[in-house]
Amino acid sequence: GENVEQHPSTLSVQEGDSAVIKCTYSDSASNYFPWYKQELGKRPQLIIDIRSNVGEKKDQRIAVTLNKTAKHFSLHITETQPEDSAVYFCAVGGSTGFQKLVFGTGTRLLVSP
Amino acid sequence: KAGVTQTPRYLIKTRGQQVTLSCSPISGHRSVSWYQQTPGQGLQFLFEYFSETQRNKGNFPGRFSGRQFSNSRSEMNVSTLELGDSALYLCASSLDQGAYNEQFFGPGTRLTVL
Numbered sequence A: 001g002e003n004v005e006q007h008p009s010t011l012s013v014q015e016g017d018s019a020v021i022k023c024t025y026s027d028s029a030s031n032y033f034p035w036y037k038q039e040l041g042k043r044p045q046l047i048i049d050i051r052s053n054v055g056e057k058k059d060q061r062i063a064v065t066l067n068k069t070a071k072h073f074s075l076h077i078t079e080t081q082p083e084d085s086a087v088y089f090c091a092v093g094g095s096t097g098f099q100k101l102v103f104g105t106g107t108r109l110l111v112s113p
Numbered sequence B: 001k002a003g004v005t006q007t008p009r010y011l012i013k014t015r016g017q018q019v020t021l022s023c024s025p026i027s028g029h030r031s032v033s034w035y036q037q038t039p040g041q042g043l044q045f046l047f048e049y050f051s052e053t054q055r056n057k058g059n060f061p062g063r064f065s066g067r068q069f070s071n072s073r074s075e076m077n078v079s080t081l082e083l084g085d086s087a088l089y090l091c092a093s094s095l096d097q098g099a100y101n102e103q104f105f106g107p108g109t110r111l112t113v114l
Helices: none
Strands: A004-007 A010-014 A019-025 A032-038 A045-051 A056-059 A062-067 A072-077 A086-093 A101-103 A107-112 B005-007 B010-013 B019-024 B031-038 B042-050 B053-057 B064-068 B074-078 B087-094 B109-113
Touching: A004 A086, A010 A019, A019 A086, A019 A107, A032 A062, A045 A056, A045 A062, A072 A086, A086 B042, A101 B031, A101 B042, B005 B087, B010 B019, B019 B087, B019 B109, B031 B074, B042 B064, B042 B074, B053 B064, B074 B087
Parallel strands: A010 A107, B010 B109
Antiparallel strands: A004 A019, A019 A072, A032 A045, A032 A086, A056 A062, A062 A072, A086 A101, A086 A107, B005 B019, B019 B074, B031 B042, B031 B087, B042 B053, B064 B074, B087 B109
């Protein structure tokens, strides 16, 4: 089955710096790559997603890039703010044709003022 | 529209008991997926239901089961509870319009097995 690896497990940055989180996956049939943000005690919330026919997608300070050949995708957050502090999960879907997501192990991002 | 809701929010059970968790999807969403979240294993897919049928199943023992009703509400059941079943159980709903759709998560049910 699908296997998703996510790095780093923790990331500490200063406010205003950029943060990059990377994920690799194993199933070349996967075609949907969402990123979720989970604040402490809250539900995961989708922050951005990309489909396999697109190489890059941007939404204000957040961007995701996808390299299907290498089977990896990355989340980029620019001009980080303290409220960006949370756990970020990458996920992979689409290989089964149904709404199943396989998640990475998460990255705890801490943005210090 | 109201978001995904889950009941109960917290549950404490003892080993050997069984438990039923409930999930109400966003109005109009027909697909409901369930995930188990633990500190050690992260978010793991349990199963997905669409139009009252289980379409996909993760690698969990048969003690974990679910169902979906005609109004798309879903329940999951865990029988013969074990200590390792302590986790946050999340359900997510999506429109499922052919292509992959965004999944909206509920707040989760925190299950503690003593």
